[in-house]
Amino acid sequence: MISGFVKISLTLAALLTCSExxxxxxxxxxxxxxxxxxxxxxxxxxxxxxxxxxxxxxxxxxxxxxxxxxxxxxxxxxxxxxxxxxxxxxxxxxxxxxxxxxxxxxxxxxxxxxxxxxxxxxxxxxxxxxxxxxxxxxxxxxxxxxxxxxxxxxxxxxxxxxxxxxxxxxxxxxxxxxxxxSSGSIPMADGIPIRVGPNNSRLVTDVSINGQPVSPTMIDTGSDSEVSISPAVAERTKFNTQTDIASVGAGGMAVQPLGRLTDFTLGAHKVSGAYATVEHANWWGSKEIQALIGMGVLRNYNMTVDLTAGRMLLEPRVPPSKPAYRSTSGIQGYTRNGRLSVAHVMSRSPAAAAKLKPGDAICAIDHKTVSKDLVEDYFAHAAPGTKHLLTLCDGTLRTITLHSFY
CATH class of the missing domain: 2.40.70.10 (Acid Proteases)
Structure with a gap:
């Protein structure tokens, strides 16, 4: 299981596009x-x-x-x-x-x-x-x-x-x-236009970031991230990053820059508070694709999708979904067998200041043995400014002070 800090994002979208x-x-x-x-x-x-x-x-x-x-x-x-x-x-x-x-x-x-x-x-x-x-x-x-x-x-x-x-x-x-x-069962005259993307193999639409059109943008329900953008889009929209985050794909783990989107529009929906990663490697099946929208954004809506009709309808949830959790520690890892294994330490984070590094294993937090409940209910949601003593499994002690860093 992923620990309750920041999830390591998942995407399988990197599969080679084949002409099938x-x-x-x-x-x-x-x-x-x-x-x-x-x-x-x-x-x-x-x-x-x-x-x-x-x-x-x-x-x-x-x-x-x-x-x-x-x-x-x-x-x-x-x-x-x-x-x-x-x-x-x-x-x-x-x-x-x-x-x-x-x-x-x-x-x-x-x-x-x-x-x-x-x-x-x-x-x-x-x-x-x-x-x-x-x-x-x-x-x-x-x-x-x-x-x-x-x-x-x-x-x-x-x-x-x-x-x-x-x-x-x-x-x-x-x-x-x-x-x-069956296609056409629910007409969507006012839905967001969607289409088959490059190489006839991706579901895409158009979005706006910081007032700039970004097209084509892939819709990826297999990714739990919010938005990913290409380096070219990051430069064109003057996108600023605050930290980085790890993602897990079919071939392993990769780390991408992460920052907040100040102006992001999907169809008629102005999406507030969304974050984006910058993808420096092209894993989207086509060099023409400029961005990706994952379930981190789409989870906020009820969706009806009909690619044959070329329409997608997004209806905001009632009541609205809870805001996405933002780490105050900067640890990405896995809680298993009484230890928290650190997979990635987000840059400029309290974990980085405490000199934690990937491969470290934490066996106790404030002298309490690590468990899933301890990590997710006690540590991950502690108030910013809270100090915790971490005991690594090799006996090393580290003090971490939680705060918002992105």
């Missing part, structure tokens, strides 16, 4: 000529039966910004993450290995933290609520162990744009539920 026509209807996908770099099984995708009422409402955990729903994978209960940031339908390699699924390696693209091996496997079925697989088909397989960093160790499926791009779908944050519908 991910957003075309299933019947068209089956007729596509297979690119020479992809296994032949990629043309043999699952085919689904869609009832008139769609999938029906499916509940998800309200404690997580990432949307994880129950599904049925090859006849067995499983959990799936809803991720508009990937152009694949993905099954975890751990599941594939445990169930002896045949694997064919086909690419090793760059991702956050490093390259990630991709495989394909044939004859997979996936049922999502009332939507049933009528013909098994091929999906992508990849190592999803990095999801452990977000407490998502049991996620075995990532539902990306090959499904989400065909359906209309809704995220009801007020009631913690999700559903898939």
């Amino acid at each position: 026509a991910a957003l075309l209807p299933a019947s068209t996908l089956l007729a596509q000529e297979t690119p020479s770099t992809l296994p032949a099984t990629f043309t043999e995708r699952p085919i689904f039966w869609i009832p008139d009422a769609g999938s029906g409402w499916i509940g998800f955990d309200p404690k997580s910004d990432i949307i994880v729903i129950p599904v049925v994978l090859n006849g067995h209960p499983a959990k799936a993450m809803i991720d508009t940031g990937v152009d694949h339908l993905i099954v975890s390699k751990a599941y594939a290995d445990a169930h002896h699924l045949p694997l064919t390696p086909w690419a090793k693209p760059e991702s956050v933290g490093g390259p990630t091996q991709l495989y394909t496997t044939p004859s997979v079925t996936l049922d999502v609520g009332a939507i049933r697989t009528t013909k098994p088909g091929a999906v992508t397989v990849m190592d999803l162990r990095r999801l452990n960093a977000m407490g998502l160790a049991d996620v075995e499926v990532v539902i990306g744009l090959p499904i989400l791009g065909i359906f209309e779908w809704q995220v009801d944050q007020d009631h913690h539920r999700f559903r898939l519908l």
Whole structure:
């Protein structure tokens, strides 16, 4: 589990964009000529039966910004993450290995933290609520162990744009539920314009930052960050950073500059208090993409998305969601087995002033043995100005004074 300081942000959007026509209807996908770099099984995708009422409402955990729903994978209960940031339908390699699924390696693209091996496997079925697989088909397989960093160790499926791009779908944050519908089921004449982005593989829109248009901007429900921008956008909008933050991707961990957005507009919505990271490496699937919006912003709205109709409707939650937590310590880490393992120390933070560093392990706070409850309920939400004595697991003592630093 992530500790209650600042979460290490998650994104799988860094997967290599492949020319597999991910957003075309299933019947068209089956007729596509297979690119020479992809296994032949990629043309043999699952085919689904869609009832008139769609999938029906499916509940998800309200404690997580990432949307994880129950599904049925090859006849067995499983959990799936809803991720508009990937152009694949993905099954975890751990599941594939445990169930002896045949694997064919086909690419090793760059991702956050490093390259990630991709495989394909044939004859997979996936049922999502009332939507049933009528013909098994091929999906992508990849190592999803990095999801452990977000407490998502049991996620075995990532539902990306090959499904989400065909359906209309809704995220009801007020009631913690999700559903898939046939495109056009809910008209959205006044919705935010959306479209298929560069390489026919990303869900994008247009935003404004500090009065400057930023286009195209990717919408990524698989990222728990708020906003990410390119270095060019940071320079053009005169964006200032106050610290840095670590993000976990399919290939490992990376650190990006972090700062507050003073003027951020998404459609007709002026988003206040949002923070952005600057992505110095291009992990978004296309060099043309200029920014990314994650669930750190989208969690504040109930969403209806219909890519076929080219519209997305955002309705503010009632009552509004609680403001995002901002660290007063600067420690990013994991609480496990009676210790807090430090993964990253945010720059200009109290943790940096206390000379903590990645790899340190904390076994006690104010002489109390580390536990998840101690970290999240006692330490992480202590008032700015509070002093705490940290006992490292090697016996070293450090004093940290909490304060707002970004």
